[in-house]
Amino acid sequence: MRKLTDEVREELRRTHGGELRVIEVEGHEGLALVVKAPDRKAWAAAFDGLGKPAGRIDALHNLLVDCVVWPEAAALPAALDEVPALPELVWPVLAGLAGAPEDELQAIPLSKLGAEERAELAAAGLTEGRLAELMATTRGASQHVALRVGTALWLLKCPSSSHYAASRRLSLQGKVFEGLYRLALNAIEWPTSEAVATVFERAPGLASAVGEVVMELCGSEAKLRVGGI
Secondary structure (H helix, E strand, O other), X not given: OOOOOHHHHHHHHHHHOOOEEEEEOXXXXXXXXXXXXXXXXXXXXXXXXXXXXXXXXXXXXXXXXHHEEEOOHHHHXXXXXXXXXXXXXXXXXXXXXXXXXXXXXXXXXXHHOXXXXXXXXXXXXXXXXXXXXXXXXXXXXXOEEEEEEOOEEEEEEXXXXXXXXXXXXXXXXXXXXXXXXXHHHHHEEEOOHHXXXXXXXXXXXXXXXXXHHHHHHOOOOOOOOOOOO
């Protein structure tokens, strides 16, 4: 295995860009990996695999293999033999690079937006009149909420039943990430879905997190009260 010299680091930055992480394991001198952010395809495969208890180990292993840019592929098995749990150890790093939020995203009812949030939306181009229209409906397919995503505020609507059904069909086919991805884009009210899709391509982990918020908006976590008549 080549040493991770300054020349190698510079070569990796030129080839893969600056969003790289060097990973070393304490107590294992000389063992180092350089990983890049997962792309949408790699994240989707891992996310879908993680949903299957028997597929978790393979999903994490394959994600690591997809994201390692150094050392060369032939040297990676030796690193995995030295630290077999490496894919599980590295998972939080790769999730962070994919844009997955550290904390659970929280939807905020529009009625609870403060003056600062309103001013922020106005500065981004959302007029008070349009915001008032969105706030006028609070249930059903017209329900709208705000979501803090990094330094931006996004507005989401509850998707239609047909969009929800299409997402669930994909999930049942094993394409859980794709279902959440499409559901999230269908829920975007502000900014445009095109702008959000660009963000999701760079941060597929964020796409799955937003999709899970939208699932809750669709009532997936709602509790029923059942009684006789």
